Amino acid sequence: MKSLQGARAVVTGGAGFIGSHLCEALVAQGCSVIxxxxxxxxxxxxxxxxxxxxRLRLIRHDVTEPFTVDEPVDYVVHLASPASPLDYLRMPLETLRVGSxxxxxxxxxxxxxxxRFLLASTSEVYGDPSQHPQPESYWGNVNPVGPRAVYDESKRYAEALTAAYRRTLGVDTAIARLFNSFGPRMRRNDGRVVPTFIDQALAGEPLTINGSGDQTRSLCYVDDTVRGLLALMRSTAPGPVNIxxxxxxxxxxxxxxIAGEAGVELRTVSQQLPMDEPNRRCPDIEMARAVLGWKPEISVSEGLRRTFGWWATAYPQG
Known part of the structure; x- marks a missing residue:
């Protein structure tokens, strides 16, 4: 794989949760980052x-508007997009525009x-899957007119556009499908399961569970997610690759x-399951293992311990 020393990368959405961790990792490896x-x-x-x-330069710009870079560029990583349900349901048109x-x-x-262009896509392209675990060959089960479609379909379109640029214009592209990343820098009002539960547990509140709580997720600590993105960046693989x-x-x-890590008794309250919420989610990562030599290394328990440590500083109680 190519060294990042002396390279230059453009990272859209680089001040977000995953994007900021990626920018840090790139700078640490000697890459200049815009x-x-x-x-x-x-x-x-x-x-x-x-x-x-x-080696870091921050440009405040909405990438739905064209932009140029004067310096040579070796990599473009496109992470810009609202990613939590609360955000993309609040900004449906903006979500569609950033995906297109x-x-x-x-x-x-x-x-x-x-x-080389890397699209950060999502497991949500699989929708509420009828195949489990989800391999990259599975085309998905998505409601194209439901409320979640603004995110699901924007990413599916982004994948189609990326593949078309590769086939038609010869752009060196890659697609990563990210599954349920968590860790430091998630916003407390993000709306996703881990930050919601941590905030509620530390506040002594019941944890809000959608539906029965039997739906599944596969949590990947952000450091592992970033390692996967870096491996795909530096490879020649086009993807899609599940991370x-x-x-x-x-x-x-x-x-x-999360209640155990917080040291509190588990108390829950149920609310209605949102429309089109996936019932099962788990990646088949054999392609990532074979092509990138990548697999997660940090357990959910260790990832939660690290996230709680950060949370106590970022959001002190009281």
Whole structure:
């Protein structure tokens, strides 16, 4: 795989949860990074660890509007998009635009510089799957007109556009499908299961479970997610490649783990299952193992311990 030392990468959505961790990792490996983010869901503070580095430059810009880069570029990583249900249900049109116009603008930068382009897609392209675990060959089961479709279909379109740029224009592209990443820098009001449960547990509140809580998720600690993205960046593989953990947990089991880490008795309250919420989610990662030599290394328990440690500093109680 190629070394990142001396390379330059453009990272859209680089001030977000995963994006900021990726920017840090790239800078640590000697890569110059141009972070492009309109702070729609990102936070400048997420980049505090590298904001003084001469290898990081932050540009506030909405990638649904065209942009150019004057310097040579080796990599373009497109992470920009609302990713939590609360965000994309609040901003449905913006989510569709960043998956369509935003993806094409990022692809155009890659094409102009003959750079490798990496799309951060999502397990949500599989919808509520009828095949389990989900291999990359599975085409999915998505409701194209439901409320979640603004995210699911924007990513499916982004994948189609990325593949078309590869076939038609010869752009060196890759697609990563990310599964349920968690860790430090998730917003407390993010709406996804891990930050919601942590915040409720530390506040002494009942944990809110959608439906029966028997639906499953596969939680991948953010450091492992970033290692997978870096491996795919540096490879020649086009993907799609699943990047996620294979330990399948019910939402109720996740609640038990988080209550235990918080040192509180598990109390729950149920609410209606949202429309089109997937019942099962777990990746087949044999392609990532074979092509990238990648697999998750950090257990859910260890990842939660690290996340709680960060949470106590970021969101002190009281």
């Amino acid at each position: 972070c492009v983010d309109n702070m729609c869901t990102g936070e400048p503070d997420n980049l505090a660890g590298v904001e003084q580095s001469p 116009a935003g993806t094409e603008n990022a692809l155009r930068v890659a094409a102009a510089h003959q750079a 996620g953990a294979t330990q399948e947990l019910t939402v109720r089991e996740i609640a038990e783990l």
